[in-house]
Amino acid sequence: MARPREFDEDAALDAAMAQFWSHGYEATSVRDLATAMGVTSASLYNAFGDKRALYERVFERYVDRGFRDRVRRFEHHMPPRDAIAAFFDEIIQLAMSDPHRKGCLIVNSAMELAPHDKQFHRVLSRVLKDIEGFFERCVAAGQRDGSIPANLHTADMAKALLASLMGLRVLARVAPQRALLEGAVRPVLAMIGVSTNPKKQRTRRSA
Structure with missing residues (x-):
């Protein structure tokens, strides 16, 4: 009979995520992880496998809490362009x-x-394809309801939005300035009919 876990698995995974997220994969040792998670190295291996397996588990958790959570909140509860x-x-x-x-x-x-x-390249490629799929579904739905220009190539627009998102994330690490980040995405959002007026965007956010 398997022994019950002597630690909170969710809390341990969150701690591992914080370590990997802050320091990267290579710079994070098993000892660092065990200390942050409040477990022994043996318990870590028994519960999650090696460091590489734990990283993939943490990565999937991050994607579910981030991207997939946004899809659940936005795609089915808002007009597609919004x-x-x-x-x-x-x-x-x-x-x-x-x-x-x-x-x-x-x-x-x-x-x-x-x-x-x-x-991991295959894991990441699948996630990027899912993000692109979200954008493509929204663009296609917006074209059907008339809120997004019908002359846009749906698949290409989804790829442009994906590229803009990835670029935005990189830029944010170097220069996290709101005006810069908003200005960087404004042209691609304007292509789908989102207002490019900075004052209007600030008003919407503070409402």
Whole structure:
């Protein structure tokens, strides 16, 4: 009979996420993780496998709490064009409330792990495809309801939004300035009919 866990798994995963997110994969040792998670190294291996397996578990948790949570909140409860605008608006807000400039774990992983880890590259590619799919569904739905120009190439627009999102996340780590971040996404959002008036955007956010 398996022994019950002697620690809070959710709290331990959150602690591991904080370590990886702040320091990166390579710079985080198993000892660092065990200390942060409040477990022994043996317990860590028994519960989660090796460091690489734990990282993938943490990464999936991050994606579910971040991207997938936004999809659940925005895609099915907002008009499609508003869902895209709200997605970017929240990303900028997160960047402005990130004093340690940890950035996005998806982008961080793309830069550090994906280039030389084939298995993780597949995991990351699937997540990026899911994000692109969200944008494509929203653009297509907006074209059907008339809120997004019908002459835009749906799939290409989704790719442009994905590229803008990834670039925004990188830029936010270097220069987390609201005017800069909003200005960076304003042209691509204008293509789908989102207001490009900075004063109007600030009014909407404070309402």
